[in-house]
Amino acid sequence: MKVRLFFRNYALRIAAMLMLLGAASVIGFVFLGLGLPEANVAIVYLLAVLLSTLLIPRYLFGFITSVLSAFAFDFLFMKPHFSFTVSASSYIITFVIMVVTALITSTLVSHTKLSEQRAQESEAETKALHGLTKCLSDASNIHDIAGIAVSAISGITGSQAGCLCFDEKGTPEKTFVQQISSEKQIQRSLDDPGAFLRQLKQGNTAVYPGEEFYDWPICGRETTLGVIRLPKETAQFLNKSQERLLFSMIESIALAMDRFRSAQQRIKLREETEQERYRSNLLHSISHDLRTPLSGILGATEMLLSMTDEDDQRHPLIEGIGNDAGWLYSLVENILSLTRLQSGKLIVDKQIEAVEEVLAGALGQISRRYPQYDIAVCAPDEPIWVPMDVKLISQVLINLLDNAVKHTQPSGEISISVMEDKQENQAVFSVKDNGSGIKEADLPHIFQMFYTSMPPHSNARSGIGLGLSICDTIVKAHGGTITAKNCSPDSGAEFTFTLPLGGK
CATH class of the missing domain: 3.30.565.10 (Histidine kinase-like ATPase, C-terminal domain)
Structure with missing residues (x-):
């Protein structure tokens, strides 16, 4: 299909080029009938070259049109007519000047047209990236980023793009979002996340072709954050401009996902730090308040044991109180040491x-x-x-x-x-x-x-x-x-x- 489309486009361009040369030849015969000199006919062919370059923004077609127009002028309008033989040296000079002029004209027009086209593509890319970045800044979670990315990429490629997110450990999620219309997105299940991840790890390319989708990885600073999925029939026919814009969009998406993950990690770390501080303060307060009465209990039990005979029924009770108080005192000391270690005060x-x-x-x-x-x-x-x-x-x-x-x-x-x-x-x-x-x-x-x-x-x-x-x-x-x-x-x-x- 791609080869067929290629030949069809080139056939249309060749037909347009031949039509312009044919029109220039007809006008040239009209000028000769009116008694105008051959120089006017040469200008008509130069006009045909100019129009061909404007309509077909390809340097190759401009060059071919320039050469064909020069030979057509020689064959049809230079004496002897309908022959490539030139009867006068002045015709040779005219022929050379016409070829050089046609080539210069077609080259300048082709470059101007190409510069204009690149400028338009660059402007379109800038607008698309600016719009994507603006939308990504409003995303509240990683799946919002995926939805915005899918919508933007579907718009520039004219396809039903998808986005598969990876979790914090770099494992693919079981579902991915896909744009099925301009207003609707759906969640589709991933058949085998493990096999999909192994395929990504085995390859080392910018794109991974599959049976249904072509996948472009979204690479973060430390791990893969997800993949952008384009249907196979769309991915195969992306032009260079679309590919360049797609890669730029994927970079913006990666930055947004990385920024969101970093913000999540900072929030989680701050919450853990706060919880650890509260826990340490609570343990320190409880342990500190328990140590003083436990010291009194230990001292009192030692004194009571020294005042009580071993055959006294109260002796094992006092001894048990002392053992339990000693165990509690050791536990309190360990907890206090823990709080000092965690606070860096050791x-x-x-x-x-x-x-x-x-x-x-x-x-x-x-x-x-x-x-x-x-x-x-x-x-x-x-x-x-x-x-x-x-x-x-x-x-x-x-x-x-x-x-x-x-x-x-x-x-x-x-x-x-x-x-x-x-x-x-x-x-x-x-x-x-x-x-x-x-x-x-x-x-x-x-x-x-x-x-x-x-x-x-x-x-x-x-x-x-x-x-x-x-x-x-x-x-x-x-x-x-x-x-x-x-x-x-x-x-x-x-x-x-x-x-x-x-x-x-």
Whole structure:
């Protein structure tokens, strides 16, 4: 069909050219009958060349018309007539001048016509892009942008264009919008979004031909935002001007979609920041208000325990109150640490400290809280001096020991050790238990915030998943590392963290 249309257009142009040359020849014979000189006939042929160039804005046709008009003038009006033989040298000069004049005239007219055509196309493109941009600025969501784009592209191509949007992850939606008339758009389903996406990823071209549509990707700064779909019968016959305008429109659509997505992300980020701030403020207020009365309760229970014999019926009740208050106090401390971490107020004040003293302080708190547990300690005879924030590292040790207690029966074994790794210039701390260990599915996630795993024994109390996350943050703030592993299947877990031995 395209080849047939091509030959039909060229046949019409050739016919028009021949008609103009024929008319010029008839007028030339009339001029000769009136006794006018051949120069007037030459001017008529020049007029035919000019009209041909104006009616057929192609440089090739102007050139052919110029040559044919010169030879027609020579054949019909130069002596001897009806022959290409020239009897006088003056006729040769006339012939050459006529050819040159016709060529120059046709070239100038063709260039002028082409410049005018390009100017009109450029003006039309500018108007179309301006109208599209103005409409896109009023769009309230990504699907409004798609609808506006479809309407504008359908108008400039005279087709039923469509637009398929992609979600934030770069996955095609299950439906796309298509213009079916000047006033109506419909939603059509996409047969296989996964296969469609694979086709786009496999190709690396500006347009993807399909059985029903040709698809032009709408590329954003980071991902594909969608595709513009043109019916196959329309896409195959787009001229260069329409293709150029289509690409310009797709760029404007991509900018609008990118701008909308960026605005959405900013709004979402702002909302999340506000929610996080409110949550942190609430946690900080609650934790701060709970810490003071809990400290009083712990102090009172310790005093009452010292005043009560172990065989007294009140002793286990007071001991239970103390254990629960200690658990709550530890939870409050973790929540306060969390709020400081999230607000950026955690300041690491490193001082050179003896590791043994830090271990003793942490063990003292755990022993008071869980007196039924025996914790083995392994430390070198020589003191290890490490730059650290004593309060923060103590919290790490307490959290790790508390975690070991939660996952170990009172009859089980818990040990804590520290050693100096001179080769790596670091102190290595290890907390080990012989509980049920860590599930393989939990190992990659145990240092994530709010991630918990239930201990197996019934008397254990589950936390809220902050202790290990806070340990991870504190150790990394000191320039160290922390890891977890199972000692062996069903025989406990080991947490290891390191601290550099260098200066502050």
